[in-house]
Amino acid sequence: MHDQRCAYVYIHCEGCNIPEEYLCMEYNYGLVFETQKSPKLIGISLVVIILLSYIVCSALHLSTESWLVVFLNTFATTKPTDCSKGTDFTKRPSFNNNHLTLDLGSDGYLVPNIVHYIWYVDNRHDLSFINMLAIISADRFLNPTAIYFYCNHKPKGPNWDRVMRKVPSLAVVHQRPVTCVYGTPITNPVFGPSSSDLERVTTLMDKGGIYLDLDVIVVRSFDPLRNHSCTVGLETRDKVNSGVLVCHRNSPFLRLWLEHYIADYKVWMWNYNAGWVPAYLAERYPEYIHLEPNRLQRPNGDEIDMIWGPESFNWRDNYAVHLLVRTWRSKNLFMVEEPNMDYISRTNSTFSQLARRIILNQP
Numbered sequence: 001m002h003d004q005r006c007a008y009v010y011i012h013c014e015g016c017n018i019p020e021e022y023l024c025m026e027y028n029y030g031l032v033f034e035t036q037k038s039p040k041l042i043g044i045s046l047v048v049i050i051l052l053s054y055i056v057c058s059a060l061h062l063s064t065e066s067w068l069v070v071f072l073n074t075f076a077t078t079k080p081t082d083c084s085k086g087t088d089f090t091k092r093p094s095f096n097n098n099h100l101t102l103d104l105g106s107d108g109y110l111v112p113n114i115v116h117y118i119w120y121v122d123n124r125h126d127l128s129f130i131n132m133l134a135i136i137s138a139d140r141f142l143n144p145t146a147i148y149f150y151c152n153h154k155p156k157g158p159n160w161d162r163v164m165r166k167v168p169s170l171a172v173v174h175q176r177p178v179t180c181v182y183g184t185p186i187t188n189p190v191f192g193p194s195s196s197d198l199e200r201v202t203t204l205m206d207k208g209g210i211y212l213d214l215d216v217i218v219v220r221s222f223d224p225l226r227n228h229s230c231t232v233g234l235e236t237r238d239k240v241n242s243g244v245l246v247c248h249r250n251s252p253f254l255r256l257w258l259e260h261y262i263a264d265y266k267v268w269m270w271n272y273n274a275g276w277v278p279a280y281l282a283e284r285y286p287e288y289i290h291l292e293p294n295r296l297q298r299p300n301g302d303e304i305d306m307i308w309g310p311e312s313f314n315w316r317d318n319y320a321v322h323l324l325v326r327t328w329r330s331k332n333l334f335m336v337e338e339p340n341m342d343y344i345s346r347t348n349s350t351f352s353q354l355a356r357r358i359i360l361n362q363p
Helices: 039-059 067-075 129-142 158-166 192-207 223-227 252-263 272-284 325-331 341-346 350-359
Strands: 022-027 030-035 114-119 146-151 170-174 209-212 216-218 230-236 239-247 290-292 320-322
Touching (some): 192 252, 230 272, 239 272, 341 350
Parallel strands (some): 114 146, 146 170
Antiparallel strands (some): 230 239
């Protein structure tokens, strides 16, 4: 409706929440409109701008000490409201806070041959082809005494069914994620994959053994690594990747690492507590950790074509190959074909060679 008295235009629409109060003025034979600014709208816009800026910074791998990351780690975090039963690892009966000894197992190794997987998801969904390969490879080449699969929702689907048939030693353990340590609530992780960062440390402090990400393909026995109180693989010269951990339950390194989740947990800094912190601790306390230079986390994220592309890589010298599926997908803008039996029969990447070795028993 056009009001001739003051060049006022009212715009009516259902559901668009446009206020009736408009300021207007005639300018160059036209009308310029200004709406009253809503504080809520301004706040939402500011949050969106900050989040978009963070995503861009992450994509460009800008400095982890940028003002935006510092701001987010200071103000944009939440914590559990309480430490309810089962969420505080240090209150579990198995937790040992007394004098710690590094005793040998019955098989003569420091680290027990037990494998741990962690699966925390919002709702129940299918186990992927890659996850299936990872679990079967661990069972075949590590020959563990037990495989524990910790989850809040058990997987489903044909790949999960195949794992249950092929890996009878796998035990499903239903539990809630650890959110408190020593009665202190830990900041909630921002990224979904980060939900297991703390859990992998506490799990090894509970039982000891071998923690594996669900996209790690085991190539051969870890027995040489089990002679050390704790082992992690170097991804770069100054960062580790905790997708594979081999540790005694009383490892001093794990205790030092755990403390940083209380005092120095930067949830908005990707891989800070899982990669940068343990690298710093390893430099400061080298006597507590064995850093495996090449055979656990190489190729790394900068060499992703050696895993998924046409570049050749002699994976047989590795203990394992970390497929880095998230990195592969993000570097290809998530426009990748989901691997399956047809995929590994048509391609000859390192991944496909490893998959055929597991599924088809190829050498």
